Amino acid sequence: xxxxxxxxxxxxxxxxxxxxxxxxxxxxxxxxxxxxxxxxxxxxxxxxxxxxxxxxxxxxxxxxxxxxxxxxxxxxxxxxxxxxxxxxxxxxxxxxxxxxxxxxxxxxxxxxxxxxxxxxxxxxxxxxxxxxxxxxxxxxxxxxxxxxxxxxxxxxxxxxxxxxxxxxxxxxxxxxxxxxxxxxxxxxxxxxxxxxxxxxxxxxxxxxxxxxxxxxxxxxxxxxxxxxxxxxxxxxxxxxxxxxxxxx
Numbered sequence: 472x473x474x475x476x477x478x479x480x481x482x483x484x485x486x487x488x489x490x491x492x493x494x495x496x497x498x499x500x501x502x503x504x505x506x507x508x509x510x511x512x513x514x515x516x517x518x519x520x521x522x523x524x525x526x527x528x529x530x531x532x533x534x535x536x537x538x539x540x541x542x543x544x545x546x547x548x549x550x551x552x553x554x555x556x557x558x559x560x561x562x563x564x565x566x567x568x569x570x571x572x573x574x575x576x577x578x579x580x581x582x583x584x585x586x587x588x589x590x591x592x593x594x595x596x597x598x599x600x601x602x603x604x605x606x607x608x609x610x611x612x613x614x615x616x617x618x619x620x621x622x623x624x625x626x627x628x629x630x631x632x633x634x635x636x637x638x639x640x641x642x643x644x645x646x647x648x649x650x651x652x653x654x655x656x657x658x659x660x661x662x663x664x665x666x667x668x669x670x671x672x673x674x675x676x677x678x679x680x681x682x683x684x685x686x687x688x689x690x691x692x693x694x695x696x697x698x699x700x701x702x703x704x705x706x707x708x709x710x711x712x713x714x715x716x717x718x719x
């Protein structure tokens with residue numbers, strides 16, 4: 472199992488217990504809004520980016536009314552400040568590199584709040600580009616269920632670069648252009664898609680082999696993710712298996 476998949480598992484299981492449903496709904500609404508505005512159409516059949524945003528929102532049980540309202544905001548049918556995507560870079564405990572993706576209607580507020588949290592939690596703000604080169608954009612598809620050998624071969628033919636099993640989930644990494652093909656195969660096999668899209672994946676990972684540093688890192692990221700404008704935090708952490716199990 473890759474380090475990325477272990478880290479996602481830890482965050483997912485911890486988040487399932489801690490996350491506020493309201494923030495989850497808000498994050499999806501912002502993504503739907505941006506997709507509707509930037510994808511060129513309010514029709515999901517004509518706007519693949521919007522279709523994916525809606526699918527991910529529904530996977531987290533976002534009500535249809537919230538989704539429809541976000542689409543109208545994106546198309547301008549509802550007034551309000553536009554939501555934009557911002558990306559910040561930082562170093563966390565253990566020298567771990569972090570990419571912080573934000574969705575905000577006020578850049579100055581978000582920048583100030585995120586930077587303050589990073590510094591208060593023992594991290595270090597990084598200038599633009601100083602961390603980003605350590606990562607690359609990859610397609611990531613997370614589905615619930617198991618795979619047979621034939622399906623795994625189909626996924627590899629469709630561009631799967633890494634297939635990691637984690638309990639009842641399967642996490643698949645692809646080239647940035649191939650994730651939709653992998654998602655569609657899983658959908659045809661009637662696996663529930665938990666998440667699909669592009670994510671920052673570390674080119675090389677930093678091994679975290681002690682519980683204290685691992686816990687500090689998780690607390691650091693949790694504090695950042697408490698900000699309503701923060702959508703997701705990506706790291707190059709590779710937490711030791713035994714520690715990962717303990718922290719679950």
